[in-house]
Amino acid sequence: MSPDSAPARRRGAGIAWGLVGPVLLLLVAFNVFPLVYNVVLSFTSRELVGDDWRWVGGANYERVFTDPLFAGALRRTALFVLCAVGAELVLGFVLALALVRGFRGKGAVLAVVLVPMMLSPAVMGLFGALVLNGNYGVLNQILGGLGLPQPQWLSDRGLKFWSVVLIDVWMWTPFMTLIALAGLSSIPAQVHEAAAIDRASRWRVFTRITLPMTAPLLGLAVLLRATDALKQFDLVMATTGPNDAATQTLSTLLYQVVFRDGKVGLGAAFACVVLVVVIALATVFTRYLEHLRRAREA
Amino acid sequence: MTPVLAIRELAKRFGRTPALASASLAVGEREIVALLGPTGAGKTTLLRCVAGLEAPDGGTIELGGRDASQIAPAERDIALVFQNFSLYPSMTVRENLAFPLRAPARRRPSGEVAERVAWAAKLLRIEALLERPARRLSGGEMQRVAIGRAIVRRPRLYLMDEALTNLDAKLREELRFELPALARALGTPVLWATHDALEALAVADRIVLLDRGVVLQSGTPAEVYARPASPAAARLLGWPPVNVLPARRKDGHWTAADGTRIARAAPGGPDAATLGFRPEHLTLEGGPAPAEVEVVELTGPAQVALLRWAGIRAYALVPRSARIAPGLRVTPQVAPEHVIVWPAP
Numbered sequence: 001m002s003p004d005s006a007p008a009r010r011r012g013a014g015i016a017w018g019l020v021g022p023v024l025l026l027l028v029a030f031n032v033f034p035l036v037y038n039v040v041l042s043f044t045s046r047e048l049v050g051d052d053w054r055w056v057g058g059a060n061y062e063r064v065f066t067d068p069l070f071a072g073a074l075r076r077t078a079l080f081v082l083c084a085v086g087a088e089l090v091l092g093f094v095l096a097l098a099l100v101r102g103f104r105g106k107g108a109v110l111a112v113v114l115v116p117m118m119l120s121p122a123v124m125g126l127f128g129a130l131v132l133n134g135n136y137g138v139l140n141q142i143l144g145g146l147g148l149p150q151p152q153w154l155s156d157r158g159l160k161f162w163s164v165v166l167i168d169v170w171m172w173t174p175f176m177t178l179i180a181l182a183g184l185s186s187i188p189a190q191v192h193e194a195a196a197i198d199r200a201s202r203w204r205v206f207t208r209i210t211l212p213m214t215a216p217l218l219g220l221a222v223l224l225r226a227t228d229a230l231k232q233f234d235l236v237m238a239t240t241g242p243n244d245a246a247t248q249t250l251s252t253l254l255y256q257v258v259f260r261d262g263k264v265g266l267g268a269a270f271a272c273v274v275l276v277v278v279i280a281l282a283t284v285f286t287r288y289l290e291h292l293r294r295a296r297e298a
Numbered sequence: 299m300t301p302v303l304a305i306r307e308l309a310k311r312f313g314r315t316p317a318l319a320s321a322s323l324a325v326g327e328r329e330i331v332a333l334l335g336p337t338g339a340g341k342t343t344l345l346r347c348v349a350g351l352e353a354p355d356g357g358t359i360e361l362g363g364r365d366a367s368q369i370a371p372a373e374r375d376i377a378l379v380f381q382n383f384s385l386y387p388s389m390t391v392r393e394n395l396a397f398p399l400r401a402p403a404r405r406r407p408s409g410e411v412a413e414r415v416a417w418a419a420k421l422l423r424i425e426a427l428l429e430r431p432a433r434r435l436s437g438g439e440m441q442r443v444a445i446g447r448a449i450v451r452r453p454r455l456y457l458m459d460e461a462l463t464n465l466d467a468k469l470r471e472e473l474r475f476e477l478p479a480l481a482r483a484l485g486t487p488v489l490w491a492t493h494d495a496l497e498a499l500a501v502a503d504r505i506v507l508l509d510r511g512v513v514l515q516s517g518t519p520a521e522v523y524a525r526p527a528s529p530a531a532a533r534l535l536g537w538p539p540v541n542v543l544p545a546r547r548k549d550g551h552w553t554a555a556d557g558t559r560i561a562r563a564a565p566g567g568p569d570a571a572t573l574g575f576r577p578e579h580l581t582l583e584g585g586p587a588p589a590e591v592e593v594v595e596l597t598g599p600a601q602v603a604l605l606r607w608a609g610i611r612a613y614a615l616v617p618r619s620a621r622i623a624p625g626l627r628v629t630p631q632v633a634p635e636h637v638i639v640w641p642a643p
Contacts, residue, residue: 191386194380197349197351198401
């Protein structure tokens, strides 16, 4: 019997479905069904408690696009991503430049630098809240000891958003450092040596060699961090809570709408809009990866 | 006259491994000096010390009579062609070539930069590659750009670290003539490290033999070839390899351990010695003792015969017309004037 005869082909197809099936089942149960169900919910007035609901058409979406609460959260999240990731990139790269040269105890220093990244965001948020506490926080004790003003980091309206940014920077700068270090160490020593012999100035070496050669990896790190920061939830929950207008991000607003106000339908519509934004970003992300791959192959 | 480069008893170790034990050499004005040695001899380390990329553990380096330890790599005014390219991967070929000319210390007007880049590109046949990113070049192309980056400058000294090794045979042959001619035309001295004896013989005014971090001998190619200072020096230069065997003086002749008479010994001198003779000086007829041809290899212009003779495997270079084959019985002899005698250690 030749291997591509009809019964053999049927048996092959059976094995293929047997292998793929469980994964497909999981995918449908945990991805496709919730997605579709969410879209359906977004056209209803469904609430967290009670069975009294009706179809409301595009009313939820209208509310999402008109209510300043949502626009504010979107603006705040964008600002958060921009400032936090920007600061992480710059600080992380500077730190990596300082760490790339070998020195005694480099391993230990690196380990200490990486600790914040290893902790769970909820833990980092609680730590942050402790350190920044206006009354007994370590930071204000130090500031007081130095005779400096002791602002209410987490309750001052103008400050608390920036406090959350600060904690995020504290937590994720090590990630940028790690990626930048990988990029920097992949530059062959000979390239720097050639530049030294070519009498290139430090600035020229930095702008023409170091930066271009680490840029692809840094871009990747920025995209990873940006998509993550877009979902910012834990730090806000642990510091100011989900209901504080000054620090409300997309995720915490969603939490507030669904779990405090119980408006599942409205929350679903909001989630759909956020999903579209995330898909747009993900497209940029995959395009960039593709661009990197092609650049490497060329 | 002060040499452009003078190295005295240079020593460098990496951890416990000595790379250079005691290396001394000098490169004069307009001189091309080949640094010949096998892989691991310390050639690259020596060049890196001269360029200022490594700090020597001992000895001195003088550039134009000035102690180089006081001069930063950038201030040494030396161009180094690395063994494995080291281009700037994020730049195009043109940018790579122009890079050294745009350094603040020797900033050139852009017209001159363009002119020199075009000149180097033409010489190295990379004109068609000028706009290509450096990371998209083949090994041979990269090496040509690396050479180009060195020659666009007018440094006081060129250091070439196996600069031609990664090129294909045809280009290597061409550049073996063109690069020395170029250096001579520019009047710039070159320290040319290579493991290829033929390359060293072809390019150099003087050859310095380096082995295991020690200079074995230095001199003109003809001197070093005809009068190697030691068996090790003789082995480094020339192919097929030099024949070396221990011998004792007996009845006025150098005699091998198995009793074979090699050649008449000049009166005076030691009783025991190590003898060396080049394969081209071993003829297959007229000698006192028989030998058997084991292997014959055709090299193009000549044949190489491997003989079992006088207790060793001896190489002989014979004309292409000679009719020899494995198993043939011959009577080798070597003229006394071609026998190199090193007193036995």
